[in-house]
Amino acid sequence: MEKKNIKDYTQNELKEIIADLDEPGYRAGQIFGWLYKDADDFEAMTNLSKELRTKLNERFYIFKSNIIDEKNLTDSTKFLITLEDNNLIETVLLRYKYGYTLCVSSQVGCKMGCGFCASTINGFVRDLKPGEMVEQIMLVERHKNIRVSRVVIMGSGEPLDNYDNVMRFIRIINDKNGINIGARHITISTCGIVPGIYKLADEKLQLTLAVSLHAAMDEKRLAIMPVNRAYPIKDIISAVKYYTERTNRRATFEYSMIRGFNDTDEDAEKLALLIRGILCNVNLIPINSVEETGFLPSVSERVMKFKDKLEEFGINVTIRRSLGEEIDAACGQLRRSYLEKQE
Numbered sequence: 001m002e003k004k005n006i007k008d009y010t011q012n013e014l015k016e017i018i019a020d021l022d023e024p025g026y027r028a029g030q031i032f033g034w035l036y037k038d039a040d041d042f043e044a045m046t047n048l049s050k051e052l053r054t055k056l057n058e059r060f061y062i063f064k065s066n067i068i069d070e071k072n073l074t075d076s077t078k079f080l081i082t083l084e085d086n087n088l089i090e091t092v093l094l095r096y097k098y099g100y101t102l103c104v105s106s107q108v109g110c111k112m113g114c115g116f117c118a119s120t121i122n123g124f125v126r127d128l129k130p131g132e133m134v135e136q137i138m139l140v141e142r143h144k145n146i147r148v149s150r151v152v153i154m155g156s157g158e159p160l161d162n163y164d165n166v167m168r169f170i171r172i173i174n175d176k177n178g179i180n181i182g183a184r185h186i187t188i189s190t191c192g193i194v195p196g197i198y199k200l201a202d203e204k205l206q207l208t209l210a211v212s213l214h215a216a217m218d219e220k221r222l223a224i225m226p227v228n229r230a231y232p233i234k235d236i237i238s239a240v241k242y243y244t245e246r247t248n249r250r251a252t253f254e255y256s257m258i259r260g261f262n263d264t265d266e267d268a269e270k271l272a273l274l275i276r277g278i279l280c281n282v283n284l285i286p287i288n289s290v291e292e293t294g295f296l297p298s299v300s301e302r303v304m305k306f307k308d309k310l311e312e313f314g315i316n317v318t319i320r321r322s323l324g325e326e327i328d329a330a331c332g333q334l335r336r337s338y339l340e341k342q343e
């Protein structure tokens with residue numbers, strides 16, 4: 001029997017597994033508690049019978065990954081993490097006044113092809129499993145001896161393209177016996193997979209939805225985001241409205257500011273007219289340069305003018321601090337430069 005990573009399962013799924021092993025349901029809570037206290041093996045679970053520990057050991061293992069590279073900036077650290085099949089993923093730890101946020105990857109590579117993103121340059125490799133996403137948090141907590149209080153699923157990959165695994169990951173980290181991160185402290189970021197947004201709205205979770213818009217006109221958006229062919233802007237806007245109405249949560253539109261491409265006053269006006277009336281805010285992101293894409297970040301003065309224009313229309317705007325080019329902070333860049341060194 002091929003052993004499975006036990007951290008791939010939610011507590012409810014573990015209950016079913018435990019029932020199949022003829023054990024009482026409360027054992028699932030005990031096992032879950034041990035796993036998220038970071039037990040190394042089943043032998044450490046001393047309140048389980050020897051017989052149950054043996055049964056678990058025959059069927060499961062506890063996956064732990066390793067950090068193979070780490071780059072530090074003042075307020076962020078980027079980690080390159082190795083998986084069991086030697087694939088590499090990135091995770092970024094961000095330090096804020098209120099605590100630590102981890103930016104988690106959901107896939108190895110990405111198939112979405114956004115023109116400003118390093119994660120997609122080498123294409124899509126595979127989906128991450130729930131336990132591999134959970135381990136990104138646990139590994140960084142263990143390594144830095146800290147507690148992560150917020151999670152953004154905004155690293156490499158499109159989370160709504162790996163929907164079921166991402167939802168299981170969210171249920172595990174949201175579980176009080178698990179990592180216990182409140183739904184309101186979890187952000188799921190999508191490039192605009194419309195059916196996924198509707199599905200997410202009906203999950204009845206209080207997650208924060210962030211949508212990478214980056215342009216308010218289809219033609220322009222299509223030039224940098226091929227996904228716009230399948231899901232044009234008007235469909236995305238309808239889906240986001242539905243999300244905010246179902247959840248009563250404010251959505252975020254992410255807008256990467258690319259010099260001379262999408263940062264004029266006209267772009268700002270079009271954006272404001274598009275989203276006016278939706279419970280939302282706009283997060284302006286001066287992009288990190290990625291050599292292969294040729295895009296440059298908007299200058300700060302332009303970013304401020306863009307912000308002012310949106311505010312004239314009553315839109316809430318924040319400016320995300322840049323994560324810093326010197327640590328290859330744009331998503332996928334650290335993994336990419338590592339892969340290049342191996343070639």
Ligand code: SF4
Pocket residue numbers: 110111112113114117118119120155156157158190191331
């Ligand atoms: S920005 Fe996100 S969705 Fe787009 S290619 Fe990069 S990882 Fe994929």
